[in-house]
Amino acid sequence: MNIEKIRQPFIKIFPGDFSGNTMQRNTPKVLFATISPVGFIGQQLIAFNKPLSEEIGLGKFEEKDLDFLVGNHLPENIQTYATAYAGHQFGNWAGQLGDGRAIVAGEIINHSGKRNEIQWKGAGATPYSRHADGRAVLRSSVREYLMSEAMFHLGVPTTRALSLAFTGENIVRDIMYNGNPQEEKGAVVVRTAESFLRFGHFELLSAQREYETLQKLADFTIENYFPEIISEGIEKYKDFFKNICTRTADLMVEWFRIGFVHGVMNTDNMSILGLTIDYGPYSMMDEYELNFTPNTTDLPGRRYAFGNQGQIAQWNLWQLANALHPLIKDEKFLEDTLNQYGTYFWNAHDTMLCKKFGFNNLQDNDEDFFTNWQALMQELHFDYTLFFNQLEKLEAESNLKSLFENTSYSILDEEKMRKLEDFVKKYTARLHLNTISKEDSLALIRSANPKFTLRNYLLYECIEEITLGKTEMFDKLTKALENPYEEFYPEFSVKRPRTYDDTTGCSMLSCSS
Known part of the structure; x- marks a missing residue:
């Protein structure tokens, strides 16, 4: 791989702590701390993403590259670091946080001029590890590698995974936090994204009243990742916030389309670029349930349940608005923009559902249709992905019980079948309002509904x-x-x-x- 091409413009612009000290501590008034991966003995490659490596400009893998992929070998031209950020966790201000298990190698620019930041996840402690060891277990590393790539191929904005490797270490973890720690195999993921900047990076600087650095960070982000913004002065920061709101709403709609539940939508886990980041206690939805959360830490409140994700994103954007207020200085603009988020989100959400059902446009009564469909899905305990896969096969002569019985997590008795039949009649009538052919309607269904999701x-x-x-x-x-x-x-x-x-x-x- 061409690791010598990795560069580090970020640390040349922002203040940082160059001590290289891994001690967990507060680092006030700095945005990063230099730190090196811990290094491992006995590493073993599990997977390497060849197409991604070529795409981002690192090129082909050679055996000697394994040392770099686990952080053992660093090119002389780079200084690795971890970033500090803050955030609201489960609705409460958590103060300074940061890259507790992520260490940044730098960025590489590919042949088309696109930037890609490169990080190790699980390569050792940083000043932001909060008394943890900075390692990652195989379990979570496999989940991040596979799911981030699954999201990419589903067409959902996401970080991506370059490699997955055993570290040769065993790590002790209490998987359910119930006093039963066990040893697990350690692993390192190398992940990439255009940028890993989060809402929390801006929250930290604003909370510390580091407004000059806050402005530098906003300018840096706009210049490098938002080329569509060409305005100046305060208008530039307004356009920046509006763009973030739109990207975030679009991401939430994509999560709803495929049935993805993030599990821990804290503001420090929200990408400023509208990417899916930090694959922790996530889940693809099996049985359709608006109140479903995969995260045991989110019980019993279910703050981050599937059906709440759109409004939680809006709540998180309110916190970002507060952080950017020193640059924008216009409360009415921020309030209006956040109110417009709701209108934009629901219109995009319902347009997305139209495609899942094969409707070519949104009709006035579709909101009632979608509400009735949601009630049916929950009452009949249908599997989200399988329901739409079977709906694609629906014909006038179809035996509904045979078509749908293997998509339900309950027995479809006579009463449930009557409700399903009533829904299918309404669905068939709605299809007749289409102004496209049946073939084009099926094409919409197939493009919006995956056959495979990573359960x-x-x-x-x-x-x-x-x-x-x-x-x-x-x-x-x-x-x-x-x-x-x-x-x-x-x-x-x-x-x-x-x-x-x-x-x-x-x-x-x-x-x-």
């Missing part, structure tokens, strides 16, 4: 196999996730088996990693 139970089985040194399922999942709108492996397109309903890591997860 938690599949990840659980994959992690169990990799722990034993087997990679067959990992390879199959990789092929499936790279082609999510096709069905390569029918055995993956089934409901979550009941045997996994109460298995840790299949339906519910913690933040342990």
Whole structure:
């Protein structure tokens, strides 16, 4: 790989702490601390993303590159670092946070001029580790590698994964925080994104009243990642905030489209570029449930449940608005923009649902149709992905019980079948309002509804196999996730088996990693 091409413009612009000290501590009035990966013995490559490496300009993998992928070998031209940020966690101000397990190598610019930041995740402690060890376990590392790539191929804005490797270490983790710690295999992921800047980076500087550095950070971000913004002065920062609101709303709509639940939408886990970042206790939704959260830490309040994600994103944008106020200085503009977020989001959300159902435009009564559909999905316990896959096969002569019985997590008795039949009649009538052909309607359905989603139970089985040194399922999942709108492996397109309903890591997860 061409690791000598990695550069570091960020640390040349912003103040930082060059001590290289891994001691967990506050670092007031600085935005990063220089730190080196801890280094490992006994590392072993599990996966390397060849297409991504070529795309971002690192080129082909050679055996000697494994040392770089686990942080053992650093080019002389780079100084690695971790960044500080703040955030609201579960609705409460948490103060200074930061890259507790992420260490930045720098960025590389590819042949088309696109920037890509490169980070190790799990390569050792930083000043922001909050008394943790900065390592990552295999379990969470496999989940991040596979899911970030799955999201990319689904067409959802996301960070991506370049490599996954064993570190050769065993790490002690209490997976459910219940006093039962166990040893797990350690791993490192190398992940990439145009930028990992978060809402929390701006919140930190604003909270510290470092307004000059806040402005520098906003200017840096706009110049490097928002080329569409050409205004000047305060208008530039207004356009910046409006753009972030739009990107964030669009991301939430994509999460709803595919049934993704992030699990921990704290402001420090929100990308300033509208990317899906920080794959922790996430889940693809099996049974459709607006109140579903995969995160045990989010119980019983379910703040970050599936159906709440759009409004939580708006709440997080309010916090970003407060942080950017010293630059914008216009409360009415911020309030109006945040109110417009709701209108934009719901219009985009309902337009997305139209495509999932094969409607070519949004009609006045569609809101009622969607509300009735949501009630049906929850009452009949339908699987989100499988329901739409079967809806695509619906014909006038279809036997509805045969078509849909394997998509429900309950028994479709006579009463439930009557409700399904009533819905199908309304759906058929709504299809007749289309102004496109049946073939074009089916094309909309197929483009909006994946055949394959990376369910938690599949990840659980994959992690169990990799722990034993087997990679067959990992390879199959990789092929499936790279082609999510096709069905390569029918055995993956089934409901979550009941045997996994109460298995840790299949339906519910913690933040342990």
